[in-house]
Amino acid sequence: MAPSSIPPAPGSQPQLGAAEPARGRKFRSLKEIMKVTKRVVAVENGEECGGGGNYYSRVACEQCGSGERDDELMLCDTCDRGYHMLCLRPIVARIPIGPWFCPACSDDNNRPLKSFTQRKIVEFFRIQKSGELTGKCASPQDAKKRRRRSIVFHKKRRRLLPYISSEDSVRRLVQMRSLASALTALSMEFSNELTYAPGMATKLANQAIFEDGGMQVLAKEDIETLELCRAMYGIGECPPLVVTFDSCEGYTVEADSPIKDMTFIAEYTGDVDYIKNREQDDCDSMMTLLLATDPSKSLVVCPDKRGNIARFINGINNYTPEGRKKQNVKCVRYNINGECRVLLVATRDISKGERLYYDYNGYEQEYPTHNFV
Structure with missing residues (x-):
């Protein structure tokens, strides 16, 4: 008889984990296992x-x-x-x-953020090669010349200034990486345009003529400044801003270099919808776009799925002394080529490291039309 088939001695108990031949291994029955298993009492x-x-x-x-x-x-x-x-x-x-x-x-040090390589940043913001925009994007020196001409012929008019991006390309990648990480953390897509999604307001609903009492028209030279900044962003020359996370305030925006008064910061972008459709929302980061004579036609910008850095610039209560001290950005609605748009502009010189805040309490009431055109 083969050794593997020899029965165990009477009264002997097989030991758990004992070495046995690979062939003809005899497994213990469930009844034998239950005899040596410790009892566990359900709590x-x-x-x-x-x-x-x-x-x-x-x-x-x-x-x-x-x-x-x-x-x-x-x-x-x-x-x-x-x-x-x-x-x-x-x-x-x-x-x-x-x-x-x-x-x-x-906290900043423990918060997991998606890491973006240079190639991923270029793809995320759909940055174009410089050669593709030759002739479309003027240099900052050309912008300075145009500003000097504006000062000569329109000394009493305050014009928008284009932002000056960081000269260091590595620093610009850091700035864009911070924005890409924040947008990704909120499951948002980058968009520098107003978007009109199905089921929301249509583009035909966004007309400045519907504004109750009229809307101030952005000057031609300021529109050129706006288009210049848009073209600069398209080739990776972003505003000198970084998005940081604060445990009390959430995501905030800080100046990464000094910014002059009246500098264009960003346009508030996102999905356009009727205010009546958003009455039950928490109103987090939504921005009024159009206050129509007919309330049912009033519009709001909703940056919950698409948006840009304006989504992370915090509003502040300007009715308090502390709020007035911290405010450094104004938020104004303009008529641009017949369409309502919301622009964020610096109200004073902003130093490096300073956080950006705008007044969310009737943000246009303290800024009459003649101050901007």
Whole structure:
């Protein structure tokens, strides 16, 4: 008889993990395994917490210390600490989709951001080669000459100034990488245009003649400045701005070099929709585009799916002394070739490292038409 078929001695128990021949291995039955397996007692819900009930029923807000309003209590996906939606700064208007991290766990150094190579940045912003825009984009020196001519013939008029991009190409990549990372984190696409998606407002609805009381018309030279900045962006010469993340304010925009007063910062872009369709939204980062005589035709810009760096420039309450001190950008709606557009312009000289804020409380009321044209 072959050795592998010899039966075990009477009363002997096979040992778990003992070496056996590769061929003819005898496996233990389930009944034998159950005899030597330790028993595990199921613990009732809450007993693992020391008899104090379910852990999640005892979570309190780290800000106010209250465990009430549990339907508004959000738990961090990293540390499991809780925060009420209204106790956070800025407040959270609705439960976020996907993972959520508390202010302590979402610091700049720990926040995972997608890394972009130079090639990916070029593809993300659809940057064109310089040769493709020859003749379309004037140099900054030409822009300075045009500004000097404007000063000579229109000394009493304040004109928009084109932004001056960083001379260092590596620094420009850093600036564009910060914007691309922020847009990707919010699942947004880059767009420097107003877009009209199906189911929202049509392009025919965006007409300046519908504005209640009329809308100021952007001067021809300022339109040229706007087109110059658009062409500069198309070849990778972006504004000297970086997008950073703050645990209290969220994404913010900082000046990466000094910016002069009346410099064009960005145009507010995104999907155009009727205000009546957005009445139930949290109004996060939406911008008024058209206040029509007929309220049903009023429009708003919604940068929730598409947008540019204007999406991350924070609004501030200008009714407080602190707000007036921090405000350095104005937000004005213009009639540009019969279409309503929203421009962000520097209101004073901005130093490097300073964050950008505009007034969101009736942003046009303090700036009469004659100050800009």
